[in-house]
Structures are given as C-alpha cells and as structure tokens.
Amino acid sequence: MSVDAATVKRIGSLARIRIEDSEVSTYQDELNTILGFVEQLSEVDVSGVEPMTSVMPMALRRRDDVVSDGGYPEKIVANAPLSEDNFFMVPKVVE
C-alpha cells in the first residue's frame, strides 16, 4: 500500500495539521518509506493469535463512583492562550 498526494492531504486534515502544497511530496516520500518498512509485518502468520491489549496481565482497577477531584477552574484555565471568566475562549463555532 502506498499513499498518493491526495491521501497526504486527507491525513493532514484528519490529523488537523495544515499541509502546504509545497510539503506534500516530501511527506508522501517519507510516509511511503515508513509504510514500506512496516510492510514486512504482513508476512507474519498471526492466525489464532490474540492482539495484545495489556502489557501486564491485570484486571482494570475500579474506584468508587464519586467526585474525587476538581473545584478549581482557575487552575484548569491557567495555561490557556485565551480565557475569560474561567472559560476557554475559541473562535465562534455556531452562527
């Protein structure tokens, strides 16, 4: 499988990274090099093999369903590039 220029643009938009026209061919080459490298995985016989889902065998811990943290909105927005009254500010999304 190899990616074409349109796919590079489409991945960029899925990843929310602006890819300028001048960058497309470089990305295309690099992605195809990496995809070519990982292609060898297809030769491994994985029939009957379960995908690895946890590194160490352990049951997922659960905690009580209670509020255990929070109540400090000013800390949450302290690093925001733009905030007002403890809200994150973004460009208008609803007309």
Place this chain on the structure above:
Amino acid sequence: MSELNKLSIAAARKGLLDKQFSATELTSSYLDAIGAANPSLNAYVAVTGDQALEMAKASDAKLAAGAAGPLEGIPLGVKDLFATKGVHTQAASHILDGFTPEYESSVTANLWRDGALMLGKLNMDEFAMGSSNETSYYGPVVSPFRAEGSNANLVPGGSSGGSAAAVSAWLCAGATATDTGGSIRQPAAFTGTVGMKPTYGRCSRWGTVAFASSLDQAGPIARSVEDAALMMMSMSGFDPKDSTSVDIAVPDFAAAVERGVKGLTIGVPREYRMDGMPDEIETLWQQGIEWLKAEGATFKDISLPHTKYALPAYYIVAPAEASSNLARYDGVKYGLRVSGKDITDMYELTRAAGFGREVKRRIMIGTYVLSAGYYDAYYLQAQKVRTLIKRDFEEAFNAGVDTILTPATPSAAFGIGDEAMAADPVKMYLNDVFTVTVNMAGLPGIAVPAGKDGKGLPLGLQLIGKPFDEETLFAAGRVIERSAAMDFSPKAWW
C-alpha cells in the same frame, strides 16, 4: 571543596550524612558546572537555580535534624517530559510554549518526598520522538564525548539526550528519563552512563507527557549501577492515579546490586546478531559473556524468532498511540495558538506551527494506520505480532533463562546532522533495534557501559529481565561494570 559534582550519589549521600559538606555546597557545585557547560552542551532547557538552593536549604535543615530522606540533598535533573509544578514543562516542543503545570508528576513527587532536589529541566527529542536529540525545539544536545583526535560534535542519543549528557558531564548527580523504544538505554550507551527502563507499570506515568501510553515508562540515568538502583527505589511505586501502575512492593534494589550472578542462566539470542553489525559490537558482546561466566553464570543460546518484526510493529503502535495522545494540543487549553479564520483553521495552523517535522510525520503515520479501512491491516496486525514478541520472551524465561544479554545499540554515537539518517527516517529508527523489543513486551532492561570503540567512544551492553525482576538486572549489570573497570568519564572540552 572542589568538584563535589563528580561524586556518585552513594558517595554524595555519605558525605552529606557525615557533614563533610552541605547540600547547599553540593548544589552550588552543580549550578556552577551547569553555568560553565550548558552553553556548549545545551543539556538543560531551564535551570531552576533559586528553587534548587531553596530545596538544598531545606535538606540541610533535615540533615542537621537527623531526619534525612533516602536521597536527601541529592541534586537531580528532570527530563522536560515530567510535569513539575510551576516550572517549564514543554516536552521540548514549540506547541507547549509557556506551559507551567499546576501539578507535579508522581515520579518527581516521589523523588522530592525522599529529599532529592531539582536543578532544572533537561533537553530531549520533541515529545520523546527521536534517537539523537536533534528533534528538540531547543536545538540538539551535544554529547560530552568526542572521537579521539576529532572536534566534531556527536549526538548523545535520544530521546533522553539531555539526561544522558547532563549525567555524563557531571551537570547533575542523576536524571529522570523515559523510554518508549530505547530512549533511556540508547543515550546511556552513547554516553557511558547507566540507564534502566523498568517493567511497564513499575513507575507511575501520571504527570508524564504521554507519547505512546502502552510503551512509555520512566526510569533513571546515572553514573553507576548503584546510583541507578538508589534512584529507582524512590521513583518506583504504586500510584492509584495511573490505571496501569502495578500494586506490588518496591524491592530493595540497592541491596541487589552486589548479589552477583553465580548460578544464573543467561540467554544469548541468536537473532540479535545482525548482518553488518560492527566487529567491535560483536567483540563487546563476547567480552560480556566471558565476564559473566567468570563470575559463575551459565550461558544458553536462545531464539527470539520475532525480533525482526519488533521495530516495524513499533512504528505502527507508537505512532498510532501518539496520534491519539497528541490530539489534545489544539491551541485551546495550553501552549501555542495560531489564529485562523475559523476554529478548524486555528487547529490546523496551530498544529502545523507547533509540532516539528518528526512529530508531524509520526502523527500522520498514526492517523493513517488508524483510519477507516486500514485498522486491521496495520494496527491489529501489529498488536498480534506484539503478542508473538512477548511470547518469545516468555518461552525463553520458562525454559530457565534468568536474564538475556545483548548489545545496547548497533553502533557508537554518530555525528550531529548525520546526512544518511536525515535523509531516511528508517535509518534513524534502526538505532532502537536492540531495545524496542523490550518495550513491546513490557519487560525491564538496563544498559551498562562495557567498552569503547576504536575512537574511544562508549559502547553499552543491555540486560533484559523477567517482569518485575529489575534486581537481577542490577546484579548482573554491576558485574559488567566491575569487570569492565573502565573510566567512562568524558574529557572535558566544553
């Protein structure tokens, strides 16, 4: 007293307890060394001198009161990936410009609880993606080592290149680091230092900027096996805030260091003998076998048949997880924002400007392999191969192998701006060929300096252990360190 900064953690601790010098004097000696070296080495991206001296003062009070913690007054460097409250934490990325967390990572909190103090934040590859520390927004770290008869700057390895360079050049007594595919062990091997990647789940990931969550693990880089063990004892431990943190007791790692290897069975995997591997790496490996044999270990040839698939599987799993983890950097909650005509435009421009090339490349790969229609062919296949890689190790351990000896890296350090690696990302990725299997299987691994190449550059050996058996790695690592009996300190040129 001069050159306090050259003491080991163990010796500095003794000196502090015996009142030969104060934590303030020790800290000042490190701050002086940083001031002199950092313009050349670029190991620190932020130096927190005032905070370090304040912490040292508190340590001196505790030492005087006989209430010293296990690492009381020991000055450490912290990789820029760990959240440190109120202090520069940017994963060496432009996109986290100005980020100062409101909280402290669990690993660093554990170290401060035990009396250690912070000298500053250490340079690294951006978001820990790299093997040479050249992808940092703050520029490359320069290795304290140079080839004999050469003035050319070499890489310290990566991604924990700042940690490795700072430890090696005596700019901290030890450093925190992280390892996703080899990022502790490869830079340790390049700089003649000791690097331990613990078992997945041994150190909490809470408060550490995430790269690939199923692979990331924190660990120490130090100047000796004993120092690494001392740091590990403080860094490790169960943390309810990390759902993959494992609830088991932290052993007395320091007590295991001098345990020796008598009666151990050590595996030598034939698949690690790569085509085109330099003779000096092969010789080093043989030398390691001889040293461990002389101390009473038995050797066994083993096979880990899926080794060659670890790196390609890694370059699916790690970018896939990274593309998800790095989705949070969008110009809204923290860091850089580049304005656009609407919100999508803002996201795209912010991420295009904020991430470096290697990070963007990996996000793109991750997004592609997770996208509709490709998930089974790439990600699912890679996770199945990962099961097979883990099974290879399990079979070796079940057959009576206690630990596995391999080279740490396929070569010594290379030059900054190496053209072959810049032209082909896969060439750079091959640096991690011996270390990445360990992350894929979640096992512990240690890199110990064991020899030098023809140009006097350090080379390391790696030991791979059973889950949660870091103690055997410290014991066997110490035998290599003691048998090599070489001086791995750089000749100061900076």
